[in-house]
Amino acid sequence: MINAILVFNNHGKPRLVRFYQHLAEEVQQQIIRETFHLVLKRDDHICNFLECGSLFGGSDYKLIYRHYATLYFVFCVDSSESELGILDLIQVFVETLDKCFENVCELDLIFHMDKVHHILQEVVIGGMVLETNMNEIVAQVEAQSKLEKAEGLAVTGPSRRQGGLSAAPSRAVSAVKNINLPEIPRNINIGDINIKVPNLSQFM
């Protein structure tokens, strides 16, 4: 079982928080902070597994994470999950995000948290892996966006929020201009991460 899925950036700002057991908000924030401190001090070339002690309540839990550009994707899992399998799942999730957002970057996650959740819900539900085939996931996400769009056009007209995924990048750019971010967010580079563990094509 997966106990929690956390995405935060290099400064520990949460971008996606999904706990599969109920915890009070303060506890959640505490866990995010501690997890961030645990992963932060590990450089990129050491292993992606981390024993987290009793951070999540049980001794059985383990943190499995990947670091992409400005973002950390952390999965907290128990012993029934395969470590390498979860690593691949993170990869699948990120690649799916990349497909759905067309060159995903941190700003997409910032401004479209709801969409990221909806994509995640096609991958994992209730702490259990639902689908690992990226094409299937993308197909379901797109079918639902289509449904949403159809509703939006038919009844209320295009609203800003329902702009769809394709509108995301341009808005993200304008956001950068508006805010004058000190660091220009890079794309999550899926191409250059070196996946030694089972090739995705082999795995699926």
Place this chain on the structure above:
Amino acid sequence: MALKMVKGSIDRMFDKNLQDLVRGIRNHKEDEAKYISQCIDEIKQELKQDNIAVKANAVCKLTYLQMLGYDISWAAFNIIEVMSASKFTFKRIGYLAASQCFHEGTDVIMLTTNQIRKDLSSPNQYDTGVALTGLSCFVTPDLARDLANDIMTLMSHTKPYIRKKAVLIMYKVFLKYPESLRPAFPRLKEKLEDPDPGVQSAAVNVICELARRNPKNYLSLAPLFFKLMTSSTNNWVLIKIIKLFGALTPLEPRLGKKLIEPLTNLIHSTSAMSLLYECVNTVIAVLISLSSGMPNHSASIQLCVQKLRILIEDSDQNLKYLGLLAMSKILKTHPKSVQSHKDLILQCLDDKDESIRLRALDLLYGMVSKKNLMEIVKKLMIHVDKAEGTTYRDELLTKIIDICSQSNYQYITNFEWYISILVELTRLEGTRHGHLIAAQMLDVAIRVKAIRKFAVSQMAMLLDNAHLIASNTQRNGICEVLYAAAWICGEFSEHLEEANQTLEAMLRPKVTTLPGHIQAVYVQNMVKLYASILQQKEQSGEKEAAQEITQLMIERLPQFVQSADLEVQERASCILQLIKYIQKLQIKEVPVAEEVIALFAGELNPVAPKAQKKVPVPEGLDLDAWINEPPSDSESEDEKPKTIFHDEEQRHSRHRQPEIDEEELARRREARKQEQANNPFYIKSSPSPQKRYQDTPGVEHIPVVQIDLSVPLKVPGMPMSDQYVKLEEERRHKQKLEKDKKKKKQKKEKRGKHHRHNSLHTESEEDIAPAHHVDIITEEMPENALPSDEDDKDPNDPYKALDIDLDKPLADSEKLPVQRHRNVENLKSPDSEAPLVEKKSKKPKKKEKKHKEKEREKGKKKEKKVVEEEDEKKKSSKHKKKKHKKEKEEKSKDKKKSKKKSHHSEEETTESVQNGTLDDEPLPPMSSYRLLAENPYIKMTYDIQGNLQNDSQVTVSVIFENKSTSFLKSMELNVLDSLNTKMLRPEGSSVHDGIPVPFQLPPGISNEAQFVFTLQSIVMAQKLKGTLSFIVKNDEGSTHEKLDFKLHFSCASYLITTPCYSDAFAKLLESGDLHMSSIKVDGISISFQHLLAKICFHHHFSVVERVDSCASMYSRSIQGHHVCLLVKKGENSVSIDGKCNDSTLLSNLLDEMKETLSKC
């Protein structure tokens, strides 16, 4: 209206959406909290509006704020509103918010039941999907109970997208509502062979989760999983299954034997590292579970170790880490095979990755032997020096201590070496584990007698250099070792060579900066030292020296008397008085040393930590019985014991005794000795309980190795452990030579006391004799101590409830609760409109009712009596409810008499509610399983259920029960298809092929299999001929057997229990496009209640409404025929009027019902 809409959308344009909120927060970095609270105020305003789009937008923003740590539970009701929006867009927002913030404590969650049910049965698969996803996060026991049946139905949905979600969510339902597991399990099992790989994977996932917690209940599935393992190509599924087998093998070694081969094949063939790794893991589990009698054992182990070595050598840190992890599992049972890879593991200690180093450390723990302990520890010590960061260094420190002290210092051949290691460890800066080192020092010094002299000299050195240890406040942790040092020097002061110097070191002013509990030990042990010096001086006649030392004590002790620590102060002032008294005596030239030393006579024995617990309770002693009358509550509250003093558990705190004058002490000591001598629980370890400083230390106890103390003392008095490694090598070499010599001489000769007196004692397999006589005193345990019987199971384990036997056939009481019509809600709302509608709807029936009015009144009285009688019998828990009910009934009766007929319908509804719930009266056990066929080997019973998702399918569940003492296998079921009814066979097989039953049956076991049939018309009952062929295997051999059967598809089996509201029911009857038919059965003796239950159960109807001995019932066929019944009970007969879209179906149904009823 149009204007309103325009206005709404203009309003919306000014509302912030999620993106605006995010942007706003980013623009207000300085006053984020203020800005957000402002936004929350806006959101609250938005939530008050009627426009659902505005609400959804607000809820969406709340979800974002929840991520930032804001509590949004106050908006729970609004979230539910958005969840129930008709548009998918909004619904999805609502469910997302709910899944983030709802939990069992959310009180409004009970309002969602109907909404979720509606969404689950929505024609839009994404509505269903969103509801399922949401439910997976916030399902409560109530929701689980109410929705279990709906979700179970969705497991057979036509869309695999819904099926796989439903399957996964069932696991959550099981956790919250364990009763659902048994009824849902057959269907879950069926999903293991779903044509869609996603659904299959989900089912495997759920069963693996279930089996992981209670593996024994899932052993019967092993053959099925075995089949999947050998046939599946999906690595996710394979990994899950292989992991599951890892959990199953400890319970069934035979399974393990079967697994080895396919797993080994997979290990050889797969290119996916994850799969390879899990295979290796399971092979390890198998090998652990197998008894060590298998010849090809070592080959598998070798294969595993070899593959793991490849992983560890890989440049990928993840593989390295996992390799080490798996290696540690092998280590437990096959340490030898791992030990040969010591080089590799030591290499991992140099890895830059801390996780990997820690894993390697774990492995080292299991790899040490007498031979390599020193080498490994030496390596670790180097790492201690190099280590950056205190956490890792502390970890190293504890590991060194763990490794050395494991199994009672089994691997230590030279304790001097160990003491020096401990002393070296005290140089660690900022460690938190000072107390660990201290405990080890104490333990070794107390239990290894031969080492005391050496230990004392080292401890004296530590005390002398205390300023190094205690100088830095940051090194606080390490100053704990001074506690041990002081105690050892005091207790074994007879071994001290420069006692004066040590005493002076202990009296230095700097000592007062130490923590109180350490100072207390200092003060106490000073006196021991003082006593020993005094004795020495008196014996050699140096009176002046003796007086000088007394003077020193009197001068220095006051600094402790001033201590802020109570313990220190108290001890110091007692001792000061004592010494002043001694001084007086010394001036009078009275010899005092003997008496002072008598204060500390007596040998200490280590006591096992659990000794106290293990003292058996003497017979006839009841520890729970009150000795006096129990005190009042208020008193007992005050009596909570409080620990005021510093917690010093585990430390030998003999010095805690109150200081009383010498005579008293001596007297008490005598008494204690007497007591100890008579106490059967007190083990006397040495023949003389007197302390040994009266005798000269025995020559035998002098350590073998001659140590050049000047070497370790070079660096301010700190020893070096390294030399021991060299010395040890030399010693071993020498030993070997001697041995060879001895062999040559062929003579047994008693060698010098140094080396040989212990050779007999520990001739290890590695031929290393320890340097010392390791006289490890075992910790004391009371006699007849009971073996420990700790219960390691946690009674609060949520998974325990799922420990359910799944092979037993289902009992009817276990059926999942099906949604039922509840009139209660209609009743509670005294809307003026409601009764009107009711009245209207009842019109067609009313006429009939009027006719029967009188008759009914009679019957009713009778029945009421029965009810009342039964009430008396009911348990007290139900009393209140029942009483209330009786009163109500009485009232309604009165009302009835006084009121006009026109009001009847309303009252009748009241009645029908009261009687309508069928489980008020105990029902006889019923089983829907009917006998299919039987012979001496096997018995088959079956049940047919319609499939709501597919209008032309029914599922036949057959329970196979092995009645013989033989093993039944290769069961295959085949039927002769008719034009109308066909068995669903896997693609590619012909109509004449049978379907294999997916399990085998050991003697006396029964199991259930399900077969799907397709139908065209369902208006007629069908009979299919079929055969079950199977192989009977027993000691004499195996025979092929056959059993013919007739599968009877009754019309009732096409019906699905469907609830119906009374108004809908009335409309249906009014619609007029239903055919009507009726039957009458005479000679019915059972109660109406039971009669209805029977119809409900066997014919899949539900009661719409019941009034007295008259009830309306409803059911629906899988093809959507409505079937309405009006059942009336007369004196001895029952008449049933039925209405249905199809007259043939109706008449067939009624015929079946007639048959059922005539059996009553």
